[in-house]
Amino acid sequence: MRARHPQMGVVLTAQHRAGRLAFAREHQDWQICHWRLVLFTDESRFTLSTCDRRDRVWRRRGERSAACNILQHDWFGSGSVMVWGGISLEGRTALHVLTRGLTAIRYRDEILRPLVRPYAGAVGPGFLLMQDSARPHVAGVCQQFLQDEGIEAMGWPARSPDLNPIEHIWDIMSRSIHQRHVAPQTVQELADALVQVWEEIPQETIRHLIRSMPRRCREVIQARGGHTQY
Incomplete structure (x- = not known):
């Protein structure tokens, strides 16, 4: 055995595992024609300090603290940008830059109304919106908007970034x-x-990432709702 960096994963309770397992079993036999109707969405934050711990330096013993071997990184002084986007087999939405924190009203007025609704119209009957259970997403005003527009949201299991291809x-x-x-x-x-x-x-x-959905579901089932390689 050799020392390795541990794989990072979200905390999964028994309830989370059960929800993930139920979702995977329900969707394991979906074909590409089913996933074609899904818009996978998510928010992500990016910082000006882009250290991802993948950098390596070549050095001699005892030179660990030499200036040329130090990657300077400001953990607290850098700015950040939060964005929202959606992807599907046939295309993607515009990337929306959030200038302020996301609230339910802003999610409805800046994302659902101008971005998701036209996309749903372009896809046509059977369109499915994949969104996680973040508080703004499941707020009453957003649920009412989706209902009024006839947009169906997938039942998405909590703590499941490995199932969402947009994470990649x-x-x-x-x-x-x-x-x-x-x-x-x-x-x-x-x-x-x-x-x-x-x-x-x-x-x-x-397309390659979305085509991996059947494999993702199978891995969740194999892991009994636990973590996967994704």
Whole structure:
């Protein structure tokens, strides 16, 4: 055996595992024609300090603290940008940059009404909105809006980022920003860079991730509702 960094995972209670297992069993036999109707959505926060602990340095013994071997990282002084996006087999929404904290009213007025509703109309009958159980998402005003518009939201299990393929898109975007020769220096530059990276992600990458949904469900079942490699 060799020492390795542990895989990070959310805390799962017995109730979480049961919910995940029930979802996976219900959707394990879904075909691509079913997943084609789903818009996978999520919010994510990106910071100007993009240290992801993947950097390595070559050094001699005793040189650990040498200036050339230190990756400087400001944990508290950097700005951040929160974004919302949605992906599907056939396309994606615009990336929405949240200038303030997300509330139920803002979620309805800035995301559901201008972004999700037109997308649902384009997809047509059978459209399904995948959103997690964050408080603004399940607030009464948002549920009422979806009901009034005839938009159905999937029953999504709590604590299940590994089931949502958009999580991999956030990772791709973070890596892309981190690997730029000139990193964003301001919050506005970071926001502009995120929108650009979002638009440049090949649709085939998104399709590949969504096609993995049957495997994700099978892994959840195999793990009895526990963590998966995703």
